[in-house]
Amino acid sequence: MGSIVAIVGRPNVGKSTFFNRLIQRREAIVDAVSGVTRDRHYGKSEWNGKEFTLIDTGGYVVGSDDVFETEIDKQVELAIDEADAIIFMVNVEEGVTSMDEDVANLLRKVDKPIFLAVNKVDNAMRVDDAVEFYSLGLGEYYTIASINGSGTGELLDELVKILPDKEDKPVDDLPRFAVVGRPNAGKSSFINALIGEDRYIVTDIAGTTRDSIDTKYNRFGFEFNLVDTAGIRRKSKVKEDLEFYSVMRSIRAIEHCDVAILMIDATRGFEGQDQNIFWLAEKNKKGVIILVNKWDLVEKDNKTTKQFEAEIRKEIEPFTDVPIIFVSALTKQRVYKAIETAVEVYNNRKNKISTSKLNDVMLEIINQNPPPATKGKYIKIKFCTQLPTPTPQFAFFANLPQYVKPPYKRFVENKLREHFNFTGVPIVVYFRKK
Numbered sequence: 001m002g003s004i005v006a007i008v009g010r011p012n013v014g015k016s017t018f019f020n021r022l023i024q025r026r027e028a029i030v031d032a033v034s035g036v037t038r039d040r041h042y043g044k045s046e047w048n049g050k051e052f053t054l055i056d057t058g059g060y061v062v063g064s065d066d067v068f069e070t071e072i073d074k075q076v077e078l079a080i081d082e083a084d085a086i087i088f089m090v091n092v093e094e095g096v097t098s099m100d101e102d103v104a105n106l107l108r109k110v111d112k113p114i115f116l117a118v119n120k121v122d123n124a125m126r127v128d129d130a131v132e133f134y135s136l137g138l139g140e141y142y143t144i145a146s147i148n149g150s151g152t153g154e155l156l157d158e159l160v161k162i163l164p165d166k167e168d169k170p171v172d173d174l175p176r177f178a179v180v181g182r183p184n185a186g187k188s189s190f191i192n193a194l195i196g197e198d199r200y201i202v203t204d205i206a207g208t209t210r211d212s213i214d215t216k217y218n219r220f221g222f223e224f225n226l227v228d229t230a231g232i233r234r235k236s237k238v239k240e241d242l243e244f245y246s247v248m249r250s251i252r253a254i255e256h257c258d259v260a261i262l263m264i265d266a267t268r269g270f271e272g273q274d275q276n277i278f279w280l281a282e283k284n285k286k287g288v289i290i291l292v293n294k295w296d297l298v299e300k301d302n303k304t305t306k307q308f309e310a311e312i313r314k315e316i317e318p319f320t321d322v323p324i325i326f327v328s329a330l331t332k333q334r335v336y337k338a339i340e341t342a343v344e345v346y347n348n349r350k351n352k353i354s355t356s357k358l359n360d361v362m363l364e365i366i367n368q369n370p371p372p373a374t375k376g377k378y379i380k381i382k383f384c385t386q387l388p389t390p391t392p393q394f395a396f397f398a399n400l401p402q403y404v405k406p407p408y409k410r411f412v413e414n415k416l417r418e419h420f421n422f423t424g425v426p427i428v429v430y431f432r433k434k
Helices: 015-032 071-084 098-108 124-136 151-163 187-195 236-255 272-283 305-315 335-349 355-370 406-419
Strands: 001-008 041-049 050-056 085-091 114-119 141-143 176-181 201-205 211-219 222-228 259-267 287-293 325-328 382-385 394-398 426-433
Touching: 001 015, 001 071, 001 098, 001 236, 015 041, 015 050, 015 085, 015 151, 041 151, 050 151, 050 236, 071 098, 085 098, 085 151, 098 124, 114 124, 114 151, 124 141, 141 151, 176 187, 176 236, 176 272, 187 211, 187 335, 187 394, 211 325, 222 335, 236 272, 259 272, 259 335, 272 287, 287 305, 287 335, 305 325, 305 355, 355 382, 355 406, 406 426
Parallel strands: 001 050, 001 085, 085 114, 114 141, 176 222, 176 259, 259 287, 287 325, 394 426
Antiparallel strands: 041 050, 201 211, 211 222, 382 394
């Protein structure tokens, strides 16, 4: 489970440029194919072998450039509550502003590591100008220019020193399910329906993440851990930012689970925030199932489950091979089915296909539907294998892998899904040089 690092600061100091710089380098390696990330304010970064999650808080709290002090205060409070370390960004061109001072006042009360980054320092004169930021009372600062990356190395060297090393995986091999979703989708009632009033709790593994608890259940003949973020303290003063909290919480829970159980509210449909959480799980290569809750409240005359399901699948293309279950947390309808399905998805994610079987099935299909020739060059695929990774990834060896286009990649992925069971699980297909 990586640490969470939040970037705070007033508008236009260069937070997004810095954020993009840190995640792009990694995205370029990992996600070159899918190109855009779905969520521009959340990303993973890695430095000196330590992985961490980066949050650009400015992107979450809605407000235009003339954002009022209160908006900034909210961002900072969220960061203080949720992050393991905070990068506070200021801009040498404007010097210390009253907003910067407000932020510094909030941060000085916090016992978390704070890194003061003075941005847009791109020449020697500006290095001298940066001295005035000592007046913020946050001690040392780092001079950077996020546009060309100078100085970011030194900042990151210090940042990762204070991040904990990779956490040890919990001892037991039980599936870990996280119930995620927007506020009021019914997560707590679902969890209560699961637990039953008498709570079949065997053990509490406390503090596996900073503030969610893994609870071990033995119900319906299944044993599993619930990464429970539902019962977490809520501050009354950030009512209006529940959405942001739920995203932060979901990030923590998702990174820490095997299967994300995404609950959506049938009366509201599958909205932007639900999609963010869905793509978060997909990007982290977690299993996913979607539970449509409160279906009993929907006017049925013009909407059937089939139609509702089709609408969701349209939104989650191309990763549509995902179980969608209509539940009612209140009447406990299909709660068993939900857990049964989560266990299936967990098993699908561990699915290992023997190389001989994979080649028998896939090479036959590829021979009948070879990749289209490019520039008169024919692509031959001779061999494929499942990689020894924790989640399903496949390598297909070809003479000209660089000519295999995304549509063909999807064709191969769909055929893998057709012939082997990977429902609910993101899979990755690579074409490599033999």
